[in-house]
Amino acid sequence: MKVVVIGTGYVGLTTGVALAYLGNQVTCLDIAPEKISKLKNGQVPFYEPNLPELLEISRANLNFTTSYDEAGIGSSDVVFISVGTPSLPDGNADLTYVKAAAEALGERLDHAFTVVVNKSTVPIGSGNWVGTLLREAYSRRKGSRPDGMYGVASNPEFLRQGSALLDTFYPDRVVIGSEESRAIDTLTNLYRPILNQDFPAPVHLPRPDGLSAIPVVTCDLASAELIKYAANSFLALKISYMNEIGHLAEKVGADIKQIARGIGLDVRIGPRFLQAGIGWGGSCFGKDTAALVAISKEYGINMPIVQAARDVNYHQRTWVVDTLLHELKILKGKTVALLGFAFKANTDDLRDAPALDIARQLIQLGARVRATDPVALGNARLFHPDAGIIYCDTPMETVRGADAVILVTEWPEYHDIDWVEVKKSMDNPLLLDGRNFLDRHEMVRLGYRYVGVGR
């Protein structure tokens, strides 16, 4: 099929590259010229495992442009809107980019039937709103109605940064919402190779054992839109729930990792997203839980459970600082080393990263903060140059003279650093494992004062 993807962030670019790999002709459009020129040179503008390799493999089916006129909108089968929808101060999603994209698309609709798909996470009702924008923009430009030229669908994305391609090729489910069966049929056909799992797996991304078919959920627009918010909020509250139980576990002398195993084996609960730690960050959970609370308010409904998940989550960051205060008594003049800065491993994304909040709070209390990260250091230096943090290129440089080390991000390499040498470099061997990632007994054996979360 002929596909246009608007927006080349994690969702848009991953979708575009995956669909190109599956044999579709894909044009990726972005209004940022620097992103497009990088992509034309075969470079991915952010860190995402396997994406550069797959871009290279799929190049023959990919086209990159900053121009709506060159993208061939009117002759496309499917156009994905995958632009950013950041949070506004009141928690609602900022739809400026969605609006601009929908209007630009509407002006360029043509006689071919095009499915316009909201892939960005957008508030309930955005499908209808995009439909209106398309119709109005077309009528303004052409003076007639674009009847039969488009259908609007919602096709929420469930990929995780760091495993974006794996989640795209081998998803748990595909959700397609639309009021028009023609739009649902077109998207079902586009996703057919994924639904049937009959495409040759990319060399870097072998198919999980036993995976043979992917369920598809077809529904109305509003349900698809709400599925996305409900899924992210549920995952967010699963984690916050474990963090809440973790505080009690710590008091009563229980171990949250054992508790996670003990409850996760219950198939009704499931083992995933039960890891207690310093809480979730990233561009999605914080934004989507805030949006769900804000949307509900419009309908006169409170969302106390979702709100509580947010409160518990952001409290975890303060808990880290309180724990250091408790352990070190005085923070003024003390040096704290952060291992990991990205909001999770395998990404260079710093949006809503716990590391930033923790560093800010520590600096406010008079501590010196040193930080490192295997891939996010460039972004940290670029976007937070004045945060007062001393950025270090290596873990060993970071921990030199430290009074405490906080393991913030569970990068695999931090498991295997020379913890004997780390301890020798520190002034005081306090280790706060914010992800319960290291072997507690081993760390204690090496002479660390080890503090985990909920244990």
Ligand code: UGA
């Ligand atoms: C999340 C969802 O998992 C995706 O399904 C969704 O498509 C995406 O948001 C989105 O809306 O775009 P992502 O934010 O990339 O994906 O990362 P996750 O792997 O979900 O992790 C989110 C945060 O939760 C991270 O800070 C991670 O460290 C934390 N986490 C995760 C925990 O603290 N405990 C866990 O058990 C799991």
